[in-house]
Amino acid sequence: MDATPDEIESLAELRTWLDKRTLAGLAVQGLDLTGVPLVDVAVDDTLFIGCRLSSVAAADLVARGASVVPELTHAPYPTHPSALYTPAALSAGFETGAMYDTVVYEHFVAHGGPLPPIREALSQRLHDHGIDNALGDALASWADGPVIGVMGGHAEPRGSSAYRAAAELGFSLRRAGALVLTGGGPGVMEAANLGAYIGAVGSVAPVDAVDAAIDELAAAPYFTDQRPYTAVALAVRARFATDDPWAGGLSIPTWLYGHEPANLFAGQIAKYFSNAIREDTILRAARGGIVFAPGKAGTVQEVFQAATKAFYGSDGASGPMVFLGKRYWTEELPVEALLRPLFAMASETPPVVLTDDVAEAVALLVP
The missing domain is CATH 3.40.50.450 (Rossmann fold)
Incomplete structure (x- = not known):
């Protein structure tokens, strides 16, 4: 059973709801929705957070009753991750000298470290909120001990x-x-x-x-x-x-x-x-x-x-x-x-x- 039935965090989950022609009351997190047909889907009180959308699509969703919190694109990390990191994700790019974990740290230092300016502070808070949510999902799925x-x-x-x-x-x-x-x-x-x-x-x-x-x-x-x-x-x-x-x-x-x-x-x-x-x-x-x-x-x-x-x-x-x-x-x-x-x-x-x-x-x- 899905531990978070009100949250859509993968394209596979999204397709299930699109077949029902409604996303009303749901949260759609961290997905690339470029080219995904949403015009005929009910979006009353739907929250789109950290999703990739065209400005036209975002405006249409808001006009039809949805809330859209866009992905901020100035940083090398997602501002609303829908899942926890893995060793493969953090070490990506290691062989070429551009390891993801290091790139993010260098960005963090270059943008004020623990005292970032307003745009970076908001990006970090959104990112950490996404990690909070993903961690809750992960712990809910652990039932062994x-x-x-x-x-x-x-x-x-x-x-x-x-x-x-x-x-x-x-x-x-x-x-x-x-x-x-x-x-x-x-x-x-x-x-x-x-x-x-x-x-x-x-x-x-x-x-x-x-x-x-x-x-x-x-x-x-x-x-x-x-x-x-x-x-x-x-x-x-x-x-x-x-x-x-x-x-x-x-x-x-x-x-x-x-x-x-x-x-x-x-x-x-x-x-x-x-x-x-x-x-x-x-x-x-x-x-x-x-x-x-x-x-x-x-x-x-x-x-x-x-x-x-x-x-x-x-x-x-x-x-x-x-x-x-x-x-x-x-x-x-x-x-x-x-x-x-x-x-x-x-x-x-x-x-x-x-x-x-x-x-x-x-x-x-x-x-």
């Missing part, structure tokens, strides 16, 4: 013990039936999505396959060497090919950190311009619990943002908060010592668990 967030340091090099632990975690969560969700960056985030990606392949030897992939990736361990870093990620994806659209899970990155190369192991990618919206969305989507691997300021911010949501129950039950690495979270950054007295003041809060054991973390999150 809990959505588990994995947070941690972006600077963790490929091949390190922490990277391998995060990959093992992602693999085990995927094999247990969970959807792995990360912030879409390198380091721990890439490792978790990598493990989930290998976990979805199914026919290979579990530990050997994950280790082999990491060994190959470790030839370009640091994300600062962007071209070899991306090239080897694409090679690993090709070697462990799968048709599963959810292989690797879900990631929610941002172009605010676009200097970091794209994490290409999540199957579905909700990439935002607004980091504030992105951070809130990650925590709102991770309804089955969150694993916090060692990280610095960004990870600590996510810890306390998640704690705030749990304390006030603003998004309902949020699942356990699991801290992977006892010494790190009790001695180097003793956040657990702050959470205990905070949660003692709340009527209902999630379990807070410290562990060094990936298997224990998985068993807690996916009983």
